[in-house]
Amino acid sequence: MIQQQYKSEQxxxxxxxxxxxxxQLTRGSSNNYHLYxxxxxxxxxxxxxxxxxxxxxxxxxxxxxxxMNLDSGIxxxxxxxxxxxxxxxxxxxxxxxxxxxxxKVIKLDTTTLKTKLLYEEKGQVVLSAPFISPNKKVVGFPRxxxxxxxxxxxxxxxKEMMYAVKKGWITLAFLDGSGAYDLFExxxxxxxxxxxxxxxxxxxxxxxxxxxxxxQRMWLLDLVSRSVKPCFRQGEDDCVGHEFWTRDGLIxxxxxxxxxxxxxxxSKKQATVEDTWDPTDSKPIPYIGLADKDGHVVKKIDLPxxxxxxxxxxxxxxxxxxxxxxxxLIDLTSNPPLLTKLCSHHTSWQNGLTxxxxxxxxxGDQILFASDRDGTIHLYLVEL
Numbered sequence: 001m002i003q004q005q006y007k008s009e010q011x012x013x014x015x016x017x018x019x020x021x022x023x024q025l026t027r028g029s030s031n032n033y034h035l036y037x038x039x040x041x042x043x044x045x046x047x048x049x050x051x052x053x054x055x056x057x058x059x060x061x062x063x064x065x066x067x068m069n070l071d072s073g074i075x076x077x078x079x080x081x082x083x084x085x086x087x088x089x090x091x092x093x094x095x096x097x098x099x100x101x102x103x104k105v106i107k108l109d110t111t112t113l114k115t116k117l118l119y120e121e122k123g124q125v126v127l128s129a130p131f132i133s134p135n136k137k138v139v140g141f142p143r144x145x146x147x148x149x150x151x152x153x154x155x156x157x158x159k160e161m162m163y164a165v166k167k168g169w170i171t172l173a174f175l176d177g178s179g180a181y182d183l184f185e186x187x188x189x190x191x192x193x194x195x196x197x198x199x200x201x202x203x204x205x206x207x208x209x210x211x212x213x214x215x216q217r218m219w220l221l222d223l224v225s226r227s228v229k230p231c232f233r234q235g236e237d238d239c240v241g242h243e244f245w246t247r248d249g250l251i252x253x254x255x256x257x258x259x260x261x262x263x264x265x266x267s268k269k270q271a272t273v274e275d276t277w278d279p280t281d282s283k284p285i286p287y288i289g290l291a292d293k294d295g296h297v298v299k300k301i302d303l304p305x306x307x308x309x310x311x312x313x314x315x316x317x318x319x320x321x322x323x324x325x326x327x328x329l330i331d332l333t334s335n336p337p338l339l340t341k342l343c344s345h346h347t348s349w350q351n352g353l354t355x356x357x358x359x360x361x362x363x364g365d366q367i368l369f370a371s372d373r374d375g376t377i378h379l380y381l382v383e384l
Contacts, residue, residue, distance in 0.1 A: 001056050001064075001080040002113060008073025015343040017326060022343050025068065025379040026075075030055035032379050033063075033353045033370045035088060036129065037311045038194050038244045041368055042361040043094040047071050049368060050078075050090060050097070051379060057084065065099060067110070070381070078113060087129040091136060092362065096175065098130045098139045105130060105141060107175055118173040119180045125169075128191050133200045137175060140183070140203060142190040144168040153351045154265035162209025165189035170205060170221060184226055198249045202293050204231065211239035211262030218243050218253060220295050231295040237284050247314045250298065251291040254310060257284040264308050266350045268324050290316070301337060303330065308349075309357055313364035320367050322347075322356035327369060327382075343382055347371040 009027045014020070026032040032053040034041040041049040047070040052063040056077055062084040068075045079085055081101040088099040090110075097108040103121035108114075118139065121127055130141035145167045149157050168190035173180035191208040203221045207214050217240045218231035231251055234240055237258040244252050256262065288310060290299040307321025307328065319330040320342065327342040345356050347370070354377055358369040367382045 001077050004056065004077045006055065006066075006075040006077075008075075010073040017344040018341050020343050020382065023381040023383075025049075025070075025073070025381055026051075026053070027378060028055075029376060031060060031063075031353070031372075031377040033377050034357065034359065034368050034379055035090070037309065037357050037359040038192065039089045039129075039131070040092065040359060040362065042359075042366070044092040044362040046094070048094070049379075050088070050094060052085060052088065054084075056080070065097065065108070067094075078108065078110065087127070087141075089130045089132055089139070091132055096132060096136060098132055098175075100127050100130065100141070103127060105139070105173055107139075107177070116177045118175065118177060119171070129193070131194050131203075132175070133195045134197060135200045137200070138172045139175060140170060140172050140193050140195065142168060142193050142205060143171050143182075144189055154267075154349075155263045158263070159210050159213065162189055162213060170203075172223075183223060184221060184228065192243065194243075194245055196249055196293065197245050197247060199293065204243060204245065204251060206241070206243060211241045211256065212259055213261070214240075217241055218251065218291075218295075220293065229295055232289060232291050232297050233295075242309055244311070246290070246312055246316050248316070249293065250316070251293075252310070252312055252316075253289050253291065254286075254307075255289060256286045256306060260286075260306075264324070264349050266348050268349060288319070301332060303337060305339070309355065311357075311359050313360050314362070315364070318364070320358040320360060322358055322369070327356065327358055327367070329384075342367070345369060345371045345380075346373040348373075353377055 012023045015022050034051045065079040066075050083102040085099045090097045105119040107116045124146040125143045126146050128142040130139045132139045144165050147164050168186045169182045170184040172183050188207040192206040194204045196202040201223045206217050219228045220231045239256045239260045241262045242254045285302045287300050287302045289297050291297050310319045310321045321328050326344050329342050331338040354372045356369040365384050
């Protein structure tokens with residue numbers, strides 16, 4: 001099935017909320033979702049995206065990797081893994097993809113479509129999402145001891161997993177296939193490993209779990225000294241998450257403040273849109289922050305409402321966020337920040353794949369998001 005092409009499924013419609021034109025990129029009975037916003041699905045300098053789909057599988061939920069030309073809409077299958085692709089990362093130019101299938105970490109050359117085994121797990125350990133270094137020499141990925149349960153729909157077992165996992169590792173594998181080694185070992189559930197975009201020796205990872213229960217979410221890792229330090233030292237009233245590197249090497253994070261577990265489920269009640277904030281309310285105002293590579297917060301911006309995820313444009317002047325039913329744009333050059341509706345999304349929030357995860361392209365003039373508004377997960381694109 002590798003290199004099999006699928007014809008365009010694109011069509012445009014006018015959003016019922018704002019009247020803005022939205023382009024639906026996929027349709028039909030197959031599920032499709034894009035890479036997590038820490039891993040930009042867009043190819044820098046090209047009109048294409050990489051995404052995962054179960055369109056070529058014998059049953060729903062078995063995903064493989066595809067490339068879509070955004071101009072023609074033509075989709076090309078790039079992997080045909082019997083166990084499917086679970087996690088995927090790529091370089092900004094999309095020349096190298098690294099994905100996890102079963103307990104294997106595989107490198108894919110997207111020009112030749114040749115693959116190379118980088119790492120195979122032999123123990124009772126679960127592999128998490130990989131991330132490639134800027135110099136394209138190594139890929140890092142968290143590993144955590146295996147539990148007899150998994151995270152299910154609507155974050156079932158999320159808290160249980162946080163308390164159960166007592167051993168995790170950050171592992172590095174060389175992209176030339178010459179080997180791998182454990183860089184760092186911890187006593188927590190580890191996820192969200194990300195290299196800094198401008199420094200091969202600095203990375204970010206997190207202690208995973210409900211935000212209101214994690215003592216210290218974000219950690220910086222020095223790959224030379226193998227030492228860690230907290231990024232933004234959390235206090236009692238902080239609930240922090242959805243961290244990612246901005247283009248200029250800062251760390252963006254969302255602080256929803258005391259008591260928020262950082263999740264939203266299909267009940268749509270855990271993240272609440274608040275258009276105004278009562279100054280007499282004793283509840284701390286949520287904010288977004290930017291921290292430097294020393295872990296020091298260099299900027300805080302009050303955002304008295306909740307979005308479930310944020311992504312920043314190249315200049316960090318504009319955010320896109322996903323509220324319960326809508327996508328919004330937040331102009332950070334205004335004081336206070338100006339929020340405007342972009343379009344509706346009406347996703348179910350049933351599980352992580354149905355989350356919108358809105359993502360700017362490398363130029364900052366397109367936003368990609370996912371939604372299962374019609375019962376199937378599809379991809380959507382909005383031009384700015």
